[in-house]
Amino acid sequence: MSIVSTAQIRHSSFATSAAAVLGLFLAAAFNYAHAVPAADQPSATTRAAAEDNSIRPFHVHVPDETLVDLRRRIAATRWPDKETVADQSQGVQEAKIQTLVNYWGTDYDWRKTEARLNALPMFVTTIDGVDIQFIHVKSRHPHALPLIITHGWPGSPLEIEKAIGPLTDPMAYGGRAEDAFDVVIPSMPGYGFSGKPTGVGWGPDHIARAWDVLMKRLGYKQYVSQGGDWGSVVADAMGRQAPAGLLGIHVNMPATVPPDVAMTLNNGEPAPGGLSNVEKAAYESLANLYKKGGGYAAMMVTRPQTEGYGLADSPAGQAAWMYDKFAAWTYSGGDPERSLSKDEMLDDITLYWVTNTSTSSARLYWENNNNNFNAVEQRTADISVPVAVTVFPGEIYRAPRSWTERSYPKLTYFHEVSKGGHFAAWEQPQLFAEELRAAFRPLRRQQ
Template identity: 75%
Template sequence: MALLVAAVVAGTASAAEATVPPATPKAGDDTSIRPFHIAIPEAQLVDLRKRIEETRWPDKETVTDRTQGAQLARMQDLVHYWQTGYDWRKAEAKLNALPEFVTTIDGVDIQFVWVRSRNPNALPLIMTHGWPGSVFEMIKTVGPLTDPVAYGGRAEDAFDLVLPSMPGYGFSGKPTGTGWTPDHMARAWAELMRRLGYKHYVAQGGDWGSVIVDKMAAQKPAGLLGIHVNMPATVPPEIADALRAGQPAPGGLSDKEKAAYNAMNNLYSKGGGYAAMMVTRPQTEGYSLADSPVGSAAWMYDKFADWTYSGGDPERSLTKDEMLDDITLYWLTNTSTSAARLYWENNANNFNAVDISIPAAVTVFPGEIYQAPRSWTERAYHHLIYFNEVDKGGHFAAWEQPELFSEELRKAFRPLRH
C-alpha cells in the first residue's frame, strides 16, 4: 500500500486483530517448504493487451498540475508503452532467477524468495513490502545484502534474505475469511522464520512492512534480535490529537517536528482519499480494479508519483518497466481487491507512536510521506540503536535507492551481530 495506513481514519486496532491467535500449523496445512515457479499463461497476456486496446479514456483534467490525480497525458504515455514495448516475461524471468518457495501458514499459502548468502555467518533478515508495492520493491537489494563484497561492502555484513509476499498480495494465497491483520502476519512471519530453521534473525519493513515489523517487535517472538523500519510510527498522542482535530501545528515544536506535523496534516487533508476508500469499501473499488487494467495502473501510478523522491515525476526514480512490473503483477494475480482488504482489516492509524522496547533502527528518507524527527522516534522506539537521515530516496526506499538502502541496513544491524 504505499502508505500503509488508514490515513484519514483515525481508528484503533480492529476487534479481529485483538483476537488473532498465534500462527500455528493447522490441520491440513502443508508445512513443508516447497519450490515455486512462476509461469503466467500466454492467454492472460493476450487478454491484458486486448483490454488495454479497448480502454475508454476519461476527459483530460481541468488543471495543469496533479491536484486532480493521475494526469491523462502521463497515463496514455505509460499505457502506450505497456501495450507496445513492455515485456512481462522479463519480469517473470527476474523473479524466477531467484530461489522461490511456498509454505502454508494458518490455511494460506505464503510465497517467498529465500536467498542464502555464501557467508556461513550471514545474519538472517526477513523484509516485508507494502502497497502498492510487492517483492519487486526489494529485489535490487538482493545482491548488495547477500553479497556485500561485490558491492563494496564487508563480508561480515552479509545477510540471508527472506522476502515474503503478504497474504492477498503477489503469488501468496488470498485469505477467504477475515482476520489476516498485521498482527496476524507478524505471527506468521515468526512461524516462517522458525520453519526455515533460524534461531536468531532481524526484520525490516517499509509501508505495510513497517506495521508488520512493529507488530513483530511488540510480540517479541523467540529469536527476533531487532528491527529496522523506513516508515516509523512516531506521532506522539498529543500531536495525533491535534491532527485529528485539524488544528495548525501546536506551539513549541522544533523545526523538524513542525515539518513532520505539516506533512501529516497534508496527508490527512489532501492525500488520504485512497486509504479511506480501501478502509471502508475495498470490495466496491475492487470491481473496477479487477476489470480495468488502465484503472488499476492509474490507481497505483498516482501513488508512485506521490511517494517517490521525484517531485511528482516518478520516472525520475523508477523506470517505466519497474513500475509496470509491479502493476502487471497485481493485474495478472488479480490481487488489487485482496490487497485493499488489508486496509479494512487493520482500520488503524499506523503513524501513531508505537511502544517498542527491543532494539530498533530507523532510516529517514527525504521523500517519505513524513520525515520522522529523532525526538519523536526516541519516544516510540525506546531502544534506538541506529537513526540516520539520508539525502535521497523516498517511500519506496529499497526500490529507488537499493545500494544506499542496503548500506543503511548493514550499519543498522551491526550492533546485533554475534
C-alpha cells in the first residue's frame, strides 16, 4: 500500500520497516527515506546539508486492496477461549472485543476518516532524515498564539482532532477571539503518517528538538507546547531545552512523583507514612498500575520487535491491544464506549493498522526506557519556562498539587477539572480547549 503526498516524493524506495512496571510505563505508512543501514548512514552534517527543508502538501489515500485485506483478515480471526472471570482482571473481555472487531469488519468506513483528514490542511517536511507529517490549522483571528500539540500512545493526531475548532475559533465555542491559537499537530516519528526512523536515537529529547525546528520552519518566532502521555514527556523535554521562542508548556499527565515515593513504589511497599489523603490516593493508583496494568509497557520497553509481529499480522490482536487501554484510561469506569464512539476508537486502531506502525511506535518506549511519572528521572526541576498543569479525574493517576509544586518550580497554573480521562482532548475537547486558553492566557502578553 502507499500513503501519497500531493508533493513529489523525493526517494524511489520506501523503508518498511523502572526496574518495575511503573518505571517501564513510559520509559506514513512507510518512511519515505531510503533504508540505509545505521553503520552506513551519512553524518549529521552531510545529511543536514542535503536535506530538503521544504513543506509539502500531504494527502491520505489508503489503497482499496489494503482495506479489502483488512476485512479478509478480520473474517478469518481465530479467537481465543473466553475469559474465566466475570470482570476485566484478565484483560479485554471476549464479548467486548468481538463486538468491536465484527463491526470493524462489516460496517466501519475508513473512507469517512480519510475525507475528514483530507479536509484539514496537512503537510509533510523532513527533519533529520525523517519525514514528519503534521496538521497545521491557522486561526482566522489575528494575533493567534502558535501551539504545537503532541499526542501519545495508543493515540495519534486523531485524538486532538475534535479540539481543533475550539482552539482555532474560540468565538464559535463560547470563547473570546483573543484566546485563539494557530494549531500544529505532528505525528511523532514512527507513528501515523510520519516516517519510521531506520536507526536509533529518536527519543523524546530528539523529538523535542525536531518540534522546535518544525515551528521555526513554519515561521513562528514564539509559540507554546502541549502534551499528554508521550506528549507530556516531549513537552517536558522542550521545557528543559528552552529553545528561543518557547513561551511555556502545558501538560495533562505531569511527572510529579517525588523520588522517595518512587522508591517505595519500585519496592512494592505500602504507601509511606505522612502522605495526605490526596497523595495516598495517587500512590494507590500508581501501585495498581504496578501490579495489574503495566505489562504492555514492560513488553514495549524490552521487546518492541517481538510484540510487533503479532500486532502487524492480526487486526483482532491490534484492536484488543489498544482497546485494553481505551477501557482502562478513559473516564468511563472501564466501558470506553461511554467516552468514545466505536468509530472514534476504530479510526485510531485503523490508522495504526494501515500504516503498520505498531512496532515502530512501540520503539519509543525502548528508546526512552524512563519513568514518565518520576520527577527526578524526568528532570522537571530543570525546566526553565512557565509550566501549566491540568489534572483530569480519569487520568492514570491524579497528580496532587503538593507533588506538582515540588516537581515543577516554574509552575504557573494548576487546575483540577471534573470530567475527562487520559485522552483529554479526545474525551472532552471543549474543556481541554478551555484549559489551554486559561493556562496560556498570561503568556500572550509576551508575544
